[in-house]
Amino acid sequence: xxxxxxxxxxxxxxxxxxxxxxxxxxxxxxxxxxxxxxxxxxxxxxxxxxxxxxxxxxxxxxxxxxxxxxxxxxxxxxxxxxxxxxxxxxxxxxxxxxxxxxxxxxxxxxxxxxxxxxxxxxxxxxxxxxxxxxxxxxxxxxxxxxxxxxxxxxxxxxxxxxxxxxxxxxxxxxxxxxxxxxxx
Amino acid sequence: xxxxxxxxxxxxxxxxxxxxxxxxxxxxxxxxxxxxxxxxxxxxxxxxxxxxxxxxxxxxxxxxxxxxxxxxxxxxxxxxxxxxxxxxxxxxxxxxxxxxxxxxxxxxxxxxxxxxxxxxxxxxxxxxxxxxxxxxxxxxxxxxxxxxxxxxxxxxxxxxxxxxxxxxx
Numbered sequence: 001x002x003x004x005x006x007x008x009x010x011x012x013x014x015x016x017x018x019x020x021x022x023x024x025x026x027x028x029x030x031x032x033x034x035x036x037x038x039x040x041x042x043x044x045x046x047x048x049x050x051x052x053x054x055x056x057x058x059x060x061x062x063x064x065x066x067x068x069x070x071x072x073x074x075x076x077x078x079x080x081x082x083x084x085x086x087x088x089x090x091x092x093x094x095x096x097x098x099x100x101x102x103x104x105x106x107x108x109x110x111x112x113x114x115x116x117x118x119x120x121x122x123x124x125x126x127x128x129x130x131x132x133x134x135x136x137x138x139x140x141x142x143x144x145x146x147x148x149x150x151x152x153x154x155x156x157x158x159x160x161x162x163x164x165x166x167x168x169x170x171x172x173x174x175x176x177x178x179x180x181x182x183x184x
Numbered sequence: 185x186x187x188x189x190x191x192x193x194x195x196x197x198x199x200x201x202x203x204x205x206x207x208x209x210x211x212x213x214x215x216x217x218x219x220x221x222x223x224x225x226x227x228x229x230x231x232x233x234x235x236x237x238x239x240x241x242x243x244x245x246x247x248x249x250x251x252x253x254x255x256x257x258x259x260x261x262x263x264x265x266x267x268x269x270x271x272x273x274x275x276x277x278x279x280x281x282x283x284x285x286x287x288x289x290x291x292x293x294x295x296x297x298x299x300x301x302x303x304x305x306x307x308x309x310x311x312x313x314x315x316x317x318x319x320x321x322x323x324x325x326x327x328x329x330x331x332x333x334x335x336x337x338x339x340x341x342x343x344x345x346x347x348x349x350x351x352x353x
Contacts, residue, residue, distance in 0.1 A: 040321065139347065
């Protein structure tokens with residue numbers, strides 16, 4: 001009896017330890033720290049399979065979730081700034097909404113999707129966008145908006161150092177001129 | 185009724201005295217354990233194995249709790265969303281540029297103060313990026329991927345295909 005109790009208690013301790021370890025590992029593995037280019041690169045690869053074969057919806061969703069977690073970890077580690085984080089996260093939201101299967105006639109997501117996507121197109125292309133279920137033009141404009149945002153984000157990363165230098169230069173040139181020497 | 189004489193009671197008194205003496209002797213010779221005495225030692229009655237098992241279980245639970253608590257600060261995602269992200273605290277389009285949204289009523293101001301202090305407390309601490317191993321992407325590879333997406337019209341095909349899948353479902 002004593003032996004049984006002892007073995008059971010050991011088993012309990014081991015289970016608790018394993019559970020705690022798994023939890024902590026899962027948290028660490030919830031997001032990898034990357035830079036902005038790597039995040040953009042990951043996102044550009046998500047939809048290739050669906051665009052080509054029409055398959056892989058599940059894996060695309062999983063990969064998108066991984067990119068979302070990576071974005072979170074990357075921002076927390078200070079590898080991307082708030083502007084890039086905000087805009088990239090919005091792009092992720094757009095992809096998430098596009099990937100969400102929606103029953104158009106009866107779905108609570110419909111107003112959210114309509115609002116978010118139309119605001120995204122308006123902010124990116126400056127066009128008023130209306131969601132039409134079978135409207136090819138609305139799909140085309142949405143694709144154009146996402147492409148535009150991809151390019152914008154890449155340019156944002158690529159011109160970061162130049163922008164910093166330019167701002168420094170502007171700040172330097174805005175200093176007040178030195179006081180004129182008085183003539184004796 | 186005729187009274188009994190004192191000397192006639194003598195044997196009875198003798199018997200009573202003998203009984204008393206015997207009783208006192210018996211009480212005196214009894215061991216002290218007959219005296220009610222409570223021993224406050226509950227653990228002595230428990231089996232050692234049971235005590236050891238309980239202790240191990242408690243230690244295990246404490247370890248599990250501590251480790252899970254330690255893992256929480258790295259789960260930044262759950263704390264990243266602050267009250268400042270809520271639509272209530274975002275700038276309203278009707279607001280004048282540069283003018284902050286100030287509640288008119290006293291109750292509203294109290295709520296705003298409370299939420300402001302709350303928003304400060306839930307802000308996650310800054311994380312040092314140098315502690316993590318950073319996966320670097322190639323800027324040219326990323327550019328090439330974007331170029332291919334635009335050239336092959338991948339996004340439009342992707343959304344069209346998804347829309348078809350959605351309608352089939």
